[in-house]
Amino acid sequence: MSASGAFAGRRFVVVGLGVAGRAAARVLTEEGAQVLATEERSEVEGAAELADLGVDVRLGGHEHEHLERADAVVASPGVPEHAAVLRWATERGIEVWSELDVGARLCRVPYVAITGTNGKSTTTELVAAMLSAAGLDGMACGNIGHPFSVAAREGHDVLAVEASSFQLRFHHWLHPRVSVLLNIAPDHLDWHGSLETYGAAKARIFELQGQGDIHVGNADDPAAAAISRRARCALAWFRDGAPAPGEVGVVGAEIVAHRDGRETGLGRPVHDAAGFVADCAAAAAAALAFGLPPEAVADAIRTMTPLPHRGEEVARVGSVRFLDDSKATNVHAALHALRGKSDVVLIAGGMAKGVDLSPLAEGIASLAGVVALGESAPQVVSVFDGRVPVRTAASIEDAVTMAHALAPEGGTVLLAPACASWDMFRDYTERGDRFAAAARALTKEDAGVER
C-alpha cells in the first residue's frame, strides 16, 4: 500500500458511511485530503476509527454547512440519486463523485469493470479467477465487498471491478480497459425512477472508453445489446448458444470461443444453471479481450464454483431437491432460475423495490406450486392464484414445509424470491442460510421416519 498524496490539499465530503463510504473516507484521508464524512444514521460501525484518522465525522443527518468549501462530494452506493444532499452539491456547483472514482483516480493498473442486473458478482469473481490462472495478481473488488478504492492501492497487477448502477450513476473517472454489460432487467426502480435512467446509468460504464478499449455485450439480451452498441470502442459479444465469429458462446454444456476461424473449447462449468453458464461466457469474452490465453480462461471455468445462494442444491428430501437462489432478488433472476426446470415449487416474495412482479407469470410452465412470502406476498398470490396451488407463509421455515408438501415426486423446491430480503432478513445470505437449514431439518425428520 502506498500513499502518493494524490489528493493532497483537497477537501472532500463523503456522503454515507457504509462499507464503501468508510473505505473512501479512509483512503482519501491517507492520500492527503481533508475529509468530512456525513451519515444519516446516528450510529455507525467504525466511526471512531475514522475520527482517529482525522476524518471529520458528522452523524445523524446531512446539513447544508457540511458542503462548505468542498472540492467534491463522494456519494456512497446506498445514497439515492435524488437525495437532498446531492442536490445541494449540484446547486452549489460541487462535483459529485461515485465512490468508484476514488479507486479510479488511484488505480495504476488496467482493470475490467462489470455491470448488469444479474450475475455481476459471479462474473467479477470469474474474471479475477481467469486473471489469476494466467499468472497475474488479479483481484475482485468493487460492489462485491472489497472496495475498489482499497484494492487500487494494494499493488495488484490487474483488478476486476464489480460496478453497480448506483456507483456508475455519478462517476467521472472510471475508465476500464475492458467493460462488460451482462444484462438489463427492471430492478432498483425505486432508486433510479425508471428503466430508462437505469439503463442510462449502466451505459456509463463505457463512458470514458475509446480506441484500444473493449466493451463486452450480451448478444442474447436485446435491451442490453442496444445499450452496448452505443459504446465508442471495439465490441466483443457473448451469448448462451453457438457463437458467431469473434464471439464467445455455449455449445452443449461447454463454453466455446469462435476465434480466428475456428472454435476453441474453454471448458465446462461445474454448475449448469443457465445464469452461471452465461456469466462464464461473459467472463471468458472479457478475459480473452484482455489478452489472456484460452488455457487460463478454461482453467478458471473448470474449477470455479458458483458463489453461495445462486441456485445450488442445499438439501434433498426423498426425491425432492431444494435449490437456494436467494440472490435472485428480481424478476429477471427468478425467471432465469426457473428456465429449463419443471415440477418446481417456487418460494417467492419479499421487498419488491417498486417493481411489477406480474412478469413472473412467464415461468408458469415450470411450476407445480407457489409459496408466497414477505411484504409482497399478496402480489405474488395475485400473479399465480387460480393457475397453480398457492400458499402464503409467515416465515421461511413455514415456507419450506409448505413447499415440501406441495412438491410432487421428483420435483424441486426453489427459493428464488424475485424480491429483496430486507423486509424479513438482514440480507439475502441470511434468507438463503435459513432456507437451507430448514430444508436440512426436513431431511433429518424424513430420515427419522424411514428408520
Place this chain on the structure above:
Amino acid sequence: MSSGSATVGQPRHLRLVRSVERVHARPREDATSRRTITLLLGSTAFLVLGGLVMVLSSSSISAYAQFGDSFLFFQRQAAYAAVGVGALALTSRMRYRAWQRLALPFLAVTASLLVMVLHPGAGVSAYGSSRWLELGPVTVQPSEIAKLALVVFAAAVLARKWGKLDEIGHLVLPMVPVTIVIAGLVMMQPDLGTTLIISGTVFLMLFAAGVRFRYLLAAGLVGSVAGMGLIFSADYRRVRFLAFLDPWADATNTGYQLVQSLIALGSGGWFGVGLGASRQKWLYVPNAHTDFIFSILGEELGLLGELAVLVAFGLLIFAGIRIATRAPDVFGRLLAAGIVAWIGLQALVNLGAVTGLLPITGVPLPFLSYGGSSLVVSLAAVGILWNIARTPAGAVKTVLSGTGRRAA
C-alpha cells in the same frame, strides 16, 4: 553493355575483350563496397524479419480484441514487407541520380498528399490526429513519404548549390522555407514526432554538407526554440513532455505508457520471458505493435534481444555512413547521409521514448514497428543506398571530379 549470349561461338580472344568491356561498364563492386552492401542488406533483413516476428507476437492480442482476428496485423505487415522488398528492388536498380531530377515533382506530390490528409473528408483520424489517407484498399501515411521526399529534395538542392553554401542567401533559399512548409503541414495533423524527425534530418544533412558552424548553431537554436514552443503550445504535449521526467508521478494517466513500457523491459531481464510470452502486451502497453514494439521485444527476448536490435541498427548506420563517404558525387553523398540521418534519428527518438530517456512523441521504430507506409518507404530508401553503393566513381561526372574533396 553487350549481351552474354551473343558472345557464344565467337573466337576466344574476342570473348575476352568483350568481357573486359563488361567489367568496365558494370557498376563498381570492389571488396569494400561488396562488404558494405552485405552489411546494409543483412542488417535490414534482420530488422525486417525480426519486426515481422515481433509484430505477430505483439499484435495478436489487440488484433483479436479489435477485429476478432489475431493474425490480421501480421498478415498486413507481411504484405507490406513484400511490397517494400519490391520497392527496394526497384530503387536499387534505378540510377540514384534520377532522384535529382525527380526531387521537385516528388516533393510536390508529397506536399499535396500532406494537404489532402488535413482535409476532413479525405483524412482518416485516429488518436486525435489525422495522419492517414485512404487510397482505394490501402491506407497511406503521407508523412512517412514526406521524410524521403524531403531528404531527396535537400540532397538535390544542396548538391546544386555546392560551393555556394557559405553564402547565407543560397543556404537559406529554398531550403529553409520548403522545410518549414513540409514540417508545418505535418505539424498541422498534428504529428510532433515526425515534425522533429524531418527537421532534425535536414539539420544533420546541413551538417554533413559542411555548412558553417555558426549557421548550424543559429539553425539549431531557432529549431530548439521552435520545438519547445510547439511542445508548450498544447497542453497535452506539455504534459506528455514533462511526464517522461517522472513517469511514476502520474503513472495512471500521462506516465502510463512509459511506466508500462519500463515494466515490460524490466520483466525481460537478461534473456526475456520467451517469444510470445509477454504479459505486458495484454492490454497493458498501448500501441504494443506500433510505437512500443521494442518494449514487448525487450520483455520477450530480454537484454540480449534488445542488444541484437541495437547492433543491427548500428551496423545499418555504419554501412550507410560508409556508403555516404564513398559515394561518387555530392548528391549521392548527401542523399545517403540524409537517409542514414533519418533512419538513425528515428530509431534514436523511438528507443529513447520507449526507455524513458526522451519524451514520447509517437514515432515508429524503423523496420520493426507495424505500419505499411513506414516499412515500404524505409525499404525503398535502403534500395537507394544500395544503388549509391554499387555505382562506380567514374560513372558520374560531378562538379567535384578532380577537386580532391571527394571522399572515395
